[in-house]
Amino acid sequence: MRLLAWLRGCALLLCACLLQAAPAAPALGTAHGPLELHELVGGLEHPWALAFLPDGQGMLVTERPGRLRRVSAEGVLSASLAGVPPVYAQGQGGLLDVALSPQFAEDRLVYLSYAEAGQDGYAGTAVGRGRLSADLRALEDFWVIFRQQPKLSTGAHFGSRLVFDRAGYLFVTLGENNQRATAQDLGKLQGKVVRLHADGRIPTDNPFIGKAGARAEIWSYGHRNPQGAALNPWTGQLWIHEHGPRGGDEINLPRPGRNYGWPLATHGINYSLLPIPEAQGERAPGTEAPWYVWKKSPAISGMAFYDSARFPAWRHSLFVGALAGQALIRLSLDGDRVVGEERLLESLNARIRDVRAGPDGWVYVLTDARDGKLLRVGLAAP
Template identity: 65%
Template sequence: MRRSLAFPRRLKPALLAVALVVLVPACGNGAPAPSTGEPAAAPVRPQGVSAPHGAPAPAVASRVEVTEVASGLEVPWALAFLPDGRMLVTERVGRLRHVSPDGTLSEPIAGVPEVWANGQGGLLDVALAPDFEQSRMIYLSYAEGGGEGGRAGTALGRGRLEGDRIADWQVIFRQEPKLSQGGHFGSRIVFDGQGHLYLALGENNERPTSQKLDHLQGKVVRLNLDGSVPSDNPFVGREDARPEIWSYGHRNQQGAALHPATGFLWTSEHGPRGGDEVNIPQPGKNYGWPLATWGINYSGQPIPEAIGTSAPGTEQPHYYFERSPALSGMAFYTAERFPAWQGSLFLGGLASTDLIRLALDEDGRVVSEERLLTERKPRLRDVRQGPDGYLYVLSETEGKILRIGLAGGP
């Protein structure tokens, strides 16, 4: 069983390569998750959001066209579109590159901070400032070393993009304490259009820290654009809590996007063995990890701290997967090029090696699930909607940027 909460407002309707046309089978994974026999905690929902409902129907299979835009990247992690049509792409080893529309890769951009490139750590997300065309500011999240015992944490910084270099680099946030030995850094950067940014973080593979309000592991943090703390954050003024925290009880969040109609933040996170989640983090709310989870340990044993699939004082996920796709980047589709996709949420799958489309109704509930690129089997690290209305994804294992559209047009 999967859970999906309703949402209050309708979504907006809104290269030289070889193209592949693929008939993609639908995939439902509709079997119910095992029940613990416990009553579910009553979710506290955004205004107008309805109660959960059951598993969605499989989607009708789509015919998609896949075009290879660029290749030769080493573990690409994130991409962002520049106003001139080029892309910025991060490579986890610590490089940031320009990629032209014809797929040409630039030399590494100078001025990128030193990253801790170990395990899952390295150079992670990239995002343009909301006023980029005037300020030329970009933001980068990355793994930063220097913790006790050689450990690392997620950092966030910004600088001005001047051609092929970053000037005036400034670190504006550090995950404290630094606890990672190579796992669970998160992270995605999202701007809310109101002068704030969200940074979705992992718990450094230290489960109990997600519940500790004096730690920044397993949290969504909300900052002003300069890294200062907004005065209306939910834990401002509490001596036992970090004021940066927006929500807590998360595991390893590698996807985040702003809902185009409501302005709410949506995030995706890896579960352990099963129980990957899509959440709509609300201020001050606890999303359960590791007390409540729909997954089990990789060993096949229960999570030691877990009470069950729910726990007092915690929120249920908006949607969850009984079998883990290992969710990565995510994007809402709002373009007019492919009307059949309008209002859908797209998520990359690392373990499932596919692109997941969740069709949403006017209230934001998941009504069908479709798996794309199943024959190609890419480990998809990021998903973005391009200015041309196509989807662009990063295939980590292939080191490529792929452009995805419906075959035959709209």
Template identity: 70%
Template sequence: MTLPYTTPSKNTLSPSGGQPGSQKLRSLLVAAVLPLLAWQAQAQAQATQRFPSEKGEIVVTELLTGLDHPWSIAFLPDDAGALITEKSGDLRLWKNDAGLSEPISGVPDVYARSQGGLLDVVLAPDFAQNRRVYLSYAEKGDDGKAGTAVGYGVLSADGRKLENFTVIFRQTPKLSNGAHFGSRLVFDRQGYLFIALGENNQRSTSQDLDKLQGKLVRLHPDGRVPDDNPFVGNAQARPEIWSYGHRNQQGAALNPSTGKLWTHEHGARGGDEINIPEAGKNYGWPLATHGVDYSGSAIPEAKGAHVDGTEQPIHYWKVSPAISGMAFYDARRYPAWQQSLFIGALKDKALIRLELDGDKVVHEERLLGPLNDRIRDVRVGPDGYVYVLTDASRGRLLKIGLKE
């Protein structure tokens, strides 16, 4: 930094012949500025951290802090920023050059209790034409219990309002006292909307086809039920259901290699698992599980890890990391990460990288452990970096890449 300096005149000399007045000013400025520069250098060093990994040195940059338990992020097209949900009920717009917006108006009221609140956010496939933003959230019922709801609104051109919010789905009956809402939203390549739900901590409901707990649901973008859903025409089943026997699904993503939807769900004490849900199939909970109850006892309804009539996960953890968020890496920026699946871990406070061979998980690596952050959501940005949200009262948005 260049400080101002003028050539001293006789009038600036002290009576004792000491330093000119301008030099005294210069000394004062140096004394004031140097600590500021040192603080800035320290802040920059703290904002970017480096860690070793199997694929090279990882560079982690903090982009944002102070979020209230952020849950999900969705990148807007044309480098227009990203929408971020906070579990307490706020939707915000973040831009790298402008920072974090005030809460966007027009968001529905949410049941912000325990695991409930404002949850996932995704853009409509044709967002460029209609600017529709889809939200999932916990919604309170008349009896005080809650369930997951999904709806959409139109994001205003200035990004300050979500207009004409319309609810297109409600999980019924409402059974949650604050636990296991799920939920993730994914549009497939045909434009169908999948909603990955939790079972409200009511285990047996996952097997009840007349209820929407513990189910993967498939809808048209306006909430209509597709005619080819597997239980359409079954008077004993809800037509929205695509698959069932799920516990608490907090990750869902399309595999870019196959176009198939992958989901993952929390087990209890052990048994977190990844599935590729197929139409009409039963994924086991609570009859089939690789885990036990939080007390250490067997799940009362469980009949073993393998039960006839139920599907096995493609991957599971005997000890639960408490997984949340999921993103396939198919960007060109880092070829070393191709064929990787990134998943956040809440309890284990890590970013999990799974190497894939087709539909098989062949290797696991844990990243970001030194940060000691609960990872809630994971997305691959349009720039090829991996972005994660940390679950805390002062949650952070982190950008992750390999040293180039």
């Protein structure tokens, strides 16, 4: 009996030690209280972007291997929609962003950006549009309205986000295909933001119209790999963010004809730990300083302004996804100034590829994984 009691005591002591040593699961806390988190859909293969359909029809989600799916309002995931173009699904390439036409209620046009194969193994970013069928199962009459020229990527730095402004112009962010010098070359569409009419025509007031040796599509240049873009709802100004190299992720507010520095100006270094050969420091003559910089790269992707009454504590915030940083970053804004930063969802250990503010006031997040998820995030009721 004494031996039994001794063994029982040892077992209890061992359990107590194990419980004390086991790390507690981190709480999903924020500066404004705990989060309410719902997993709506799983089983998405490297989802990249989402767009909300009107009238309670759910949302469209892109998967990088080349599938466009619909998530119904009830959380049911559809089969892949027909009519999606073939994509170059290598490296960082594949099916990328999705956006609805500003006149979607009348024209039912859905815009896609994607990596498109070219000759000799190279690829570049393309943008096309098709009509969403009445049964929500296909894109009909898909046609390409823009192609990045020349095609120089072997699998890296495609961009690419799509944003319509208040006047109906379409902005497309384009990576420099991991070819640094092209971002400063106005004869190439690498490392640029371009501005188009909704049908792909070039606006006659673009900043490089009529300039010899310059592509007329270009709005701004000197970008590295912009994978976040959104229209500021209070000012109508386009905001973008872009990956730095090793360090130096940036937010920029692209103005017509301006040079945003890459690779002449950067806050980062090469992955080899050596300096960027062309860099002249953090600011080079004739270039614009970034609006906001992360000296240590979170590897940012996706961007959404928040201005809903559902969660008043989050109003005047900018949400940004982080891949390497595995977080949802919330930036507090005072006008256009970033005055605070908070990191959410870090305990999920998930790469955040896209973030959108839903029409219902919730924040929606896509995690980048072979078994990617669509999450709905908000503040828990007090």
